[in-house]
Amino acid sequence: MKRRLLASPLLWPTVALIVLLLINVVITPSFLTIRVQDGHLFGSLIDILRNGAPTMLIALGMTLVIASRGIDLSVGAVVAISGALGCAHIASSADPASPGTVITAMSIALGVAVALGLWNGVLVSVFGVQPIIATLVLMTAGRGIALLITDGQIVTVTSPAFKVLGAGYAFGLPVAVLVSLSVFVVVGLLTRYTALGMLLESVGINPEASRLAGVRYRSIVFAVYVFSALCAGIAGLMIASNISAADANNAGLWIEMDAILAVVIGGTSLLGGRFSLTGTILGALIIQTLTTTVYTAGITPETTLVFKALVVVAVCLLQAPKFRALLSRRRPPDALSAPAPAAGPAPEQAPTSGAPNTAMVTK
Template identity: 75%
Template sequence: MTRRIAAHQLFWPALALIALLAANAVLSPGFLSVRVQNGHLYGSLIDILRNGAPTLLVALGMTLVIASRGIDLSVGAVVAIAGAVVCAHIAGSPQPDSVATVLTAMALAVLAAAVLGLWNATLVAVLGIQPIIATLVLMTAGRGIALFVTEGQIVTVTSAPFKMLGAGYFLGLPVAILVSLSIFVLIGLLTRRTALGMLLEAVGINPEAGRLAGVRSRTIVFAVYLFCALCAGIAGLMIASNISAADANNAGLWIEMDAILAVVIGGTSLLGGRYSLTGTLLGALIIQALTTTVYTLGIRPEVTLVFKSVVVVAVCLMQSAKFRGSFTRGRRRPPSGSPTAPTRARRTEPKVLA
């Protein structure tokens, strides 16, 4: 039973998350406490969930893209563009506190993210460009587009309705947590309770075999890149809402790397096909818990990325059965008398035929 549990792909990510939370609890007493203030939940655990919501959204979209044997490096740029569009529209409106203004701005930002997703999908699915090259184009140009929208400035907004998305509460929980978990449940139902997940795995494992079986791989690729861009756009709205500003240079910076790390930690294969949404959820929480641990330990910002890389590599190595087997190989010897125990060859005399 122990070996079976340890062999599960979610065992080591869950263990790593528990270890990080335990380390923070030791270093900072009261870290695991959750308090209620003015009907809202507060605490370090709530902060991890809320601050990790944008990373979780981007990682969910990245999971489906990687499952289709692709990659999307432009999600950070999409985050910056979505934040720039929504803040520019609200700041330029005479009624920034109007709900209609905020909803219109958010719709424009999501629409812009959808257009960018269709751009990536067209390059990959229609023109046949390698995903890493196709998305690298938008990754390079996206920051420039965001700077063009904001005119090179940090656009600040003071809008209470817009503030609700990234820093507001509903039923005692942060709205960002509710939005990200709702999308997580929705995608889980679509991919695990319908044939969509099986078709996605078929495209990722062997696109040619899937095509011969009647799977419309181009449509599926279109859908996953569009969904990934939409997730990045919503994450951009959360980040801009949380800080009440659009920073084209720093918004979503390196979030594509965090998303890929979260997907890999969760057990999704970079070769396509096999994926785990629950593993991605654990991976996103590990990434955010790592950031919190860095702040708790007082590690200098310039070595933060190195610290996160070391922990991620350690978790990935522990997930590898081959790596774990290298430590136990040679230690186990079968008992004497067992069928696999080495036996001495018996010396037999040659028989003489009469």
């Protein structure tokens, strides 16, 4: 049991998250305090969950993409486009506070996000473009598209119905957290209790062997890029709803890096194959907790990326078997230091050529 626990890819991310929480408790003793106000939960832990919900959502989509031996660098641009479309439609409507207007705006934003995912999927699965190149095209052009939608301005909206997604509460918890956890549960059930997870792992391990075995690997690769873009679209609406504005310059900026880091911290290999959705959630929480820790400690926000890099390197090294073996200084037993056999009768030896076999009975 101890050996299996030490070999688990979730061990060190969990330890890193606990250490970060303890550091915050030392800095702020009331950090773990959760209070109830107007039937809603408030506190630093709730803030971490709410602020980390968009990263969690995008990291879930990124996990499936990486499991298929791909990468999606365009999620940040999709976040900006989705938020820009949603806020632009609400701001230009005659009744911005109407729930129907908000539903229409969200539908347009998510429809465009799915279309962008279809674009990535076609380039990768149909035309065979390298994933990093195919998504880099949209990463570069997508931010410009978002700026064209907003005319380079920050589009602000005043809509209580739109505010619910990013800053609203339901059952005492933030709606953004409930949405991310719902996606996590649905994806977990589909990948662990159906054949989808096994087929996805087979495609990531060896696409050609999967094709020869009858697996529709193109369809699976196509689907994961669409799902990743859909998650990014929902996250873009969350971010815009939280601040009641669309900032095409800063919305989703470098969030693709946070998503990839969350996936790597969670133990998913960048080479494709086996993946861990639970590890991805832990990785996203580590990144958001680290950001909160930097702000709580009074460190300048510009150095947040440095601390993220240090934590990622530390967790990845602790997950590496060679590094753990180096720390424990395990060495194979030396043949010279092996214990001598116990004294006893000498074993019988086979007769050599030319020597009579006394055990043979002849007439």
